[in-house]
Amino acid sequence: MDKFEQTIQQMAKMSQKEIASMIESNKKLCMCPECPTYTDCARKQKELLYCIVGKSPSCITEEVACICPTCPITEQLGLTNMYFCMRGTEKEQRGM
Numbered sequence: 611m612d613k614f615e616q617t618i619q620q621m622a623k624m625s626q627k628e629i630a631s632m633i634e635s636n637k638k639l640c641m642c643p644e645c646p647t648y649t650d651c652a653r654k655q656k657e658l659l660y661c662i663v664g665k666s667p668s669c670i671t672e673e674v675a676c677i678c679p680t681c682p683i684t685e686q687l688g689l690t691n692m693y694f695c696m697r698g699t700e701k702e703q704r705g706m
Contacts, residue, residue, distance in 0.1 A: 613688025
């Protein structure tokens with residue numbers, strides 16, 4: 611079991627309030643606004659943390675470049691995928 615799978619198991623034991631708190635604290639570490647793929651639309655909609663909350667509903671439509679591998683959340687949660695803003699969460703990309 612890798613780090614991400616362990617994180618998913620830990621989250622399954624958390625309350626909705628605890629999950630919401632974790633998401634809010636991770637948003638502070640989120641590097642999405644620095645990414646070349648991030649758009650003004652995404653900024654205006656305050657979209658962040660695609661790796662956990664899911665892809666952009668309509669603001670991001672083109673993969674320009676990806677900085678996900680350099681994000682502190684990638685190491686913290688054990689993420690292995692990229693372009694979460696277009697392709698969906700780590701969990702979705704892994705088919706979990």
